[in-house]
Amino acid sequence: MARVVFLVDELFEDSEFQVPYDRVRRAGHEASIVGLAAGKQLAGKGGKVTITTERAAEDVSDDDVDAVVIPGGYSPDHVRTSVAAVGLVRNAFTQGKPVAAICHAGWMLAEADIADGRTLTSWPSIKTDLLNAGARWVDREVVEDGNLITSRRPDDLPAFCDALLRQIERGVPARAEPAMAPEATAQEPAPGP
Secondary structure, eight states: OOEEEEEOOTTBOHHHHHHHHHHHHHTTOEEEEEESSTTOEEEOTTSSOEEEOSEEGGGOOGGGOSEEEEOOBTHHHHHTTOHHHHHHHHHHHHTTOOEEEEGGGHHHHHHTTOOTTOEEOOOGGGHHHHHHTTOEEOOOSOEEETTEEEEOSGGGHHHHHHHHHHHHHHOOOOOOOOOOOHHHHOOOOOOOO
8 A cells, every 4th residue: 555645735736636536445545634733714716615634744754755746826836935845756756656737737847856857747837937947838637757747627537537546556767868979879980009
């Protein structure tokens, strides 16, 4: 059983929290709601979902986390102001644990300084933010670049959840390395007599 942290604050995108949360739990994994403070009641921006945080990001140790999910909406703009939340995401990433970000959650990847050199997708309005953070942005329903999983919007949730559960249960896929330019693979001529 994996321990999956959902990192949220006020005005998260309802379905981008609820659908992955339910899928993770149905798959038999532990899902915990982590925010800026423990016991804080949060409303989704669609008004359909209300949740209460179980722990504050500063109270979560690296050993408590096997994967991190960051729903979109306005929530990522709030959680990225927390040094502890940013550290939680960065540490999960550097330890090779799945980090799944959907919609506006790419803001947290930029804030955690883990977007540089990665292929990502997001809600189109934050494309420039991710490009400025050094990412390669593509328009796809889901992108897996090593342990980073990104999607654009609620319509992408089936593929997003499938990728998350696949990485939790089967491991993180090897990261595709860019092809080398032909001139970089040419060997130096042998020295002459």
